[in-house]
Amino acid sequence: MSVKRGARVGVLRAAAALVALAALASCTSDGDDDGPDGTAKPGPGTVRLPPAHAGFDYQIGGAYPPPAGVRIVARDRAAEPARGLYNICYVNAFQTQPDERDDWPADLLLRDRNGKVVVDGDWNEALLDIGTPAKRRRIADRVNQWIDGCADKGYDAVEPDNYDSYTRSRRLLNADDATSFIKLLSAHAHERGLAVAQKNTVELAGLRPRTGLDFAVAEECGEYDECGVYAEAFDDRVVVVEYTDSGLRKARSGFGDRLSIVRRDVQVSTPDSADYVRRTR
Secondary structure (H helix, E strand, O other), X not given: OOOOOHHHHHHHHHHHHHHHHHHHHHXXXXXXXXXXXXXXXXXXXXXXOOOOOOEEEEEOOOOOOOOOOEEEEEXXXXXXXXXXXXXXXXXXXXXXXXXXXXXXXXXXXXXXXXXXXXXXXXOOEEEEOOOOHHHHHHHHHHHHHHHHHHHHHOOOEEEEEOHHHHHHOOOOOOHHHHHHHHHHHHHHHHHOOOEEEEEOOHHHHHHHHHHOOOEEEEEOOOOOOOHHHHHHHOOOOEEEEEOOHHHHHHHHHXXXXXXXXXXXXXOOOOOOOOOOOEEOO
16 A cells, blocks of 8 residues: 655656656547546447546545445455446555565565565565566566456456555666556556556656556645646546645645545545544535
8 A cells, every 4th residue: 555655756746747748748638538427438449437526435445335426436456346436446566465475476576685575664565576577477467367356346447556666666676667567457457448547656647658557546646736747647537535634625726626536544444443534625
């Protein structure tokens, strides 16, 4: 699970602007031909995109009945989709869940020069080693099985988390590794009829034509003034999760009439938890 890392925001914002300006000229719109309910209507060889500016709930910490007005729900791959809504399937694609590290072959875990596994300390998640084509293919083979599970359950889209894990890799991985790997997942998801979300990683938003990503799931883009980059790159097909009241206010002030925005607690708790927070205004 990833939550926005604020320490690197200034660098990313500048990089994002340059990348977006350079790459967006070749980006084609996916949202011009909408169905009657506002959901992008699929054409030959396309996938169904989330409805623009629709009620959204982020439930990756546990599924529960969606509140009134919600039309888009994101849930963990272990959960069932919400009937009648647009469902996004969360998959931790670039790092391991803390309790699943031992399920991975040892050579697919990223290691430093001393052979020690590189870990995302915020969530105690080992990084996967996507640094070579052969390892990328092997990791993709495993992650794509989860994507198959999402498709089989009836999800509409998949959200591969930790696209930005290369920024926590101690320079052992780079952006090219990340984009090469996400392309493998995007291609497979599209074959299964699923749209694919870019999760965070604002600095790579302008590379959409190269990566095959269809829409964005952006954490704290309001808090860090990044929503505009995602909105431009993905034609307003952006679902936003803010974790502070100030972030919610900023996101709504700039993009409340364009993007799908929700305020959640950092642990994305269920309503029976004392930590549960969900607001849209």
